Amino acid sequence: xxxxxxxxxxxxxxxxxxxxxxxxxxxxxxxxxxxxxxxxxxxxxxxxxxxxxxxxxxxxxxxxxxxxxxxxxxxxxxxxxxxxxxxxxxxxxxxxxxxxxxxxxxxxxxxxxxxxxxxxxxxxxxxxxxxxxxxxxxxxxxxxxxxxxxxxxxxxxxxxxxxxxxxxxxxxxxxxxxxxxxxxxxxxxxxxxxxxxxxxxxxxxxxxxxxxxxxxxxxxxxxxxxxxxxxxxxxxxxxxxxxxxxxxxxxxxxxxxxxxxxxxxxxxxxxxxxxxxxxxxxxxxxxxxxx
Amino acid sequence: xxxxxxxxxxxxxxxxxxxxxxxxxxxxxxxxxxxxxxxxxxxxxxxxxxxxxxxxxxxxxxxxxxxxxxxxxxxxxxxxxxxxxxxxxxxxxxxxxxxxxxxxxxxxxxxxxxxxxxxxxxxxxxxxxxxxxxxxxxxxxxxxxxxxxxxxxxxxxxxxxxxxxxxxxxxxxxxxxxxxxxxxxxxxxxxxxxxxxxxxxxxxxxxxxxxxxxxxxxxxxxxxxxxxxxxxxxxxxxxxxxxxxxxxxxxxxxxxxxxxxxxxxxxxxxxxxxxxxxxxxxxx
Numbered sequence: 041x042x043x044x045x046x047x048x049x050x051x052x053x054x055x056x057x058x059x060x061x062x063x064x065x066x067x068x069x070x071x072x073x074x075x076x077x078x079x080x081x082x083x084x085x086x087x088x089x090x091x092x093x094x095x096x097x098x099x100x101x102x103x104x105x106x107x108x109x110x111x112x113x114x115x116x117x118x119x120x121x122x123x124x125x126x127x128x129x130x131x132x133x134x135x136x137x138x139x140x141x142x143x144x145x146x147x148x149x150x151x152x153x154x155x156x157x158x159x160x161x162x163x164x165x166x167x168x169x170x171x172x173x174x175x176x177x178x179x180x181x182x183x184x185x186x187x188x189x190x191x192x193x194x195x196x197x198x199x200x201x202x203x204x205x206x207x208x209x210x211x212x213x214x215x216x217x218x219x220x221x222x223x224x225x226x227x228x229x230x231x232x233x234x235x236x237x238x239x240x241x242x243x244x245x246x247x248x249x250x251x252x253x254x255x256x257x258x259x260x261x262x263x264x265x266x267x268x269x270x271x272x273x274x275x276x277x278x279x280x281x282x283x284x285x286x287x288x289x290x291x292x293x294x295x296x297x298x299x300x301x302x303x304x305x306x307x308x309x310x311x312x313x314x315x316x317x318x319x320x321x322x323x324x325x326x327x328x329x330x331x
Numbered sequence: 332x333x334x335x336x337x338x339x340x341x342x343x344x345x346x347x348x349x350x351x352x353x354x355x356x357x358x359x360x361x362x363x364x365x366x367x368x369x370x371x372x373x374x375x376x377x378x379x380x381x382x383x384x385x386x387x388x389x390x391x392x393x394x395x396x397x398x399x400x401x402x403x404x405x406x407x408x409x410x411x412x413x414x415x416x417x418x419x420x421x422x423x424x425x426x427x428x429x430x431x432x433x434x435x436x437x438x439x440x441x442x443x444x445x446x447x448x449x450x451x452x453x454x455x456x457x458x459x460x461x462x463x464x465x466x467x468x469x470x471x472x473x474x475x476x477x478x479x480x481x482x483x484x485x486x487x488x489x490x491x492x493x494x495x496x497x498x499x500x501x502x503x504x505x506x507x508x509x510x511x512x513x514x515x516x517x518x519x520x521x522x523x524x525x526x527x528x529x530x531x532x533x534x535x536x537x538x539x540x541x542x543x544x545x546x547x548x549x550x551x552x553x554x555x556x557x558x559x560x561x562x563x564x565x566x567x568x569x570x571x572x573x574x575x576x577x578x579x580x581x582x583x584x585x586x587x588x589x590x591x592x593x594x595x596x597x598x599x600x601x602x603x604x605x606x607x608x609x610x611x612x613x614x615x
Contacts (some may be wrong), residue, residue: 068523072429079425080437082418086491087440090455097458136364143361147354155362157606158369164598166552166572169591172579173372176379176588183375207368240353262445269448272554272572276579289450289555296454296559304454312451319446320439 094312097305106306114283115307118291122311125199125274125287126267129206133263137214138256144215145222156219162211170208171276174201178277197279202287205273210263217259218252225251254326261322265315373595380588391589396565400574401593407482407570408550411489416543419497420535426498427505441499444492453559456488460560480562485570488556493546500542501535508534537612541605548601551594 098106109115144156162170177184178195188195195201225248233243249256271289278285280294288311295304380388391397426438444452460467460478470476478484508531516526554572561568563577571590578587 071523075421075425076429076431079418079422080433083422083437083440083494086487087443087494090452090459090491091443093459093464094451094455136361139357139361140365143358147358149358153606153610155365157603158365160602160606161369161373161598164548164552164602166575166594166598167554168572168575168579169376169552169594170372172575172587172591173376175579176375176584177372204368208372211369265446265448269450269555271448271450272558272576276576289448292450292454293559296457305458308451308454312447312455315448316443316446319442323442 098309101302105302109303118286119288122288129267130264133214141215141218159212159215162209167272171273174277201277202274205277206267206270210266213262214259217255221255261318265319268315376591380592388589391586397590399566400569400571404571407485408547411486412543412547415546423498423501441495444494449555453556456560484560488560489550493549496546497542500538504538541608544605
């Protein structure tokens, strides 16, 4: 198979100039220009324009006033809570997400394919339904209410419930980044390391993990970005009590409702830019390292 | 933990007796985590919604407001999927086959919706198309077309959020396509439309389909952006997720559970279908 591919590739390179000449004659210049213009207009109008509108909205409301709104104690505590929950969720998924990816790739057991498909459920399921499910479990009349009362733990309308909700909605990101990398990496190098006398931890840390590293980091940054922006599930399970269970997204929602546009727009801009830079920055570093 | 990790991969080796304890340990921890975070909450809602039997569930789902919310969710998602599939295919084609200034910027803009919180997306669209804003007011006065607090706003934010899905599933397949076949077809006298339809399109059908289904699935559950742009008007712009929120807040458990079960069923069947298509395309 490989032997047959080398001459084919060589032939392809040699005839590339001929092919491209042929293609230029064939492809209609106007179709080409039309398609490029269509895509640029679509992406510009659908994606770029709303982004510019948000920046313009903040400037129109006044940058000074925006900064003033952002430095109010309730806004700061909302951002602080968002950050706190997101960091915790990223740490939990760093360990358990990796473990789940590992078991799904390296273990064979009945129901594995079904579980593999179920990992994507949070992606398709409404965040409101997620919050509601947790409310049915942990709420005042929930199934676990007697247990929680006996232990004196509050989950619903409190931070633990919001952490659980965020764990649910961010479940797929870590696993989906790691599964293909683990599948491609295979077990040969691990077996070689084991043969050379490395113990389990050494094999994982020195052989497997370096190969997983960028998938791991990118998965973490996607999880982090998704956690920062979670809204529906934390609204239902947390209730959005100002100063207590209000995250950044819940503050934006409340500020819009109260027509405090300067605060809402500037908080939205800060949150959006932060997660944008996080994901794009990681992606940029990953590509740079690969090249 | 230490021995568990190595046992996990030793177990994958055929013909070697696995060390059962560590292997089972890793599997048990991973599967229990999955069960606690993912599966138990899903089961609880079925238990709650089916308390009063299937008949009651059906009655709750077919209440006019709930039924309208479900229909609105489905048709806006379907309309978005059609537009997104066509535009995603065109965008992927342009990105792979053409060179033009600004291409790398365009390529990085595609992933932008993935990293922006959807609530923020909603805020952006309200600023751009809102009735008090320049563009929104112009559209309403001159074309009689209201975007915000109306169904068109829902379709627009859904298009924004799901834009990467079709592009990013089609792009790698298009890159892998061998262009010799197209050249051969051209030599034999085929026009560019025939080449596109008969040579390029067939291998792309499966990725296009799974990308489209993925965006449809994502759209069914979308909440953050829609609650901002749609304005929550029952029987007009209230989607299923927003309806569930209202029922939860007014403590109507039966109604909330019934519509939630329908949404879970739709999400589950779509996820299983995409998984099936994915495995089929890998096999083929």
